[in-house]
Amino acid sequence: MRISFYTILTAFSFYISLHAQIPDGYYNSADNKSDQALRSALHNIIDDHNEFPYTSSSTDTWDILQESDADPVNSNNVILIYTRESVNGPQEYDGWNREHVWAKSRGDFGTSRPMGTDVHNLRASNINVNSTRSNYSFDDCTSSNCNQIYGNSYSISALVFEPRDEDKGDVARIIFYMDVRYEGDSGEEDLEMTENILSSSSKSPRHGVRSTLLEWHELDPVDDFERNRNDVIYSYQYNRNPFIDHPELVDYIWGDQQQAAWNSSLSNPTVQ
DSSP, X not given: OOOOHHXXXXXXXXXXXXXXXXXXXXXXXGTTBOHHHHHHHHHHHHSSOOOOOSSOSSSOHHHHHHHHXXXXXOTTEEEOBTTOOEEETTOBTTTBEEEESSOTTTTTOTTOTTGGGOGGGEEEEOHHHHHHXXXXXXXXXXXXXXXXXXXXXXXXXXXXXXXXXXXXXXHHHHHHHHHHHOBSOTTOOBOEEESSOOOXXXXXXXXXXXXXXXXXXXXXXXXXXXXXXXXXHHHHHSOOOXXXXXXXXXXXXXXTTTTSOBOGGGOOOOOO
């Protein structure tokens, strides 16, 4: 059965209209701040989220992902990062698995709470692509040894993974979230982006490549799937990804607006 693009778009618009609402006042404490003061305020807003187990008989990350990554056309399915396949949601383990976008070895936090179970950093994924991605740095694959898998490029020798264009912004904004959410307090790792390509064995809490991720954020703007996902995760964890709600924050934290004061009223990304 073929489904027209118009049908998908209409269903998705209705789907998103049920969500995509930033709570009033959520970012008030970050207003009129700049540079490190702004970063600190954002960290405090999204810090200490409500934690869920990685795998459990009660509500766990599998359950949340089945809702947050649900196919808007078929709520029984989930949409997979890196491939955009729509697969059976309840068929976890066999049909799909969980990708730690900020690789869990980069900081060696595994699947422990809160870093290893933070659903903002987890995406439903094709099992083979997840394995291929390994813990490689995100960067443009320009090596002569680049290979392809489902339209993604990767190089084992260069230790880089380049997602398809449709997923580049999604990846970047997840990495930005992890960088600001985890600052080394409360016994957590201090996660930071880097320009360096790390070895596969490195457990340093660093991930990159920062300049490339900043470019990908511009190349692939926030879409309705991300906005809905942000809302669903907020309904469980009670924290949000600021770079989905306010994409311009990237410029205020890492770009050419670092010395300027940010105000949440300057942008209104909410879908009406």
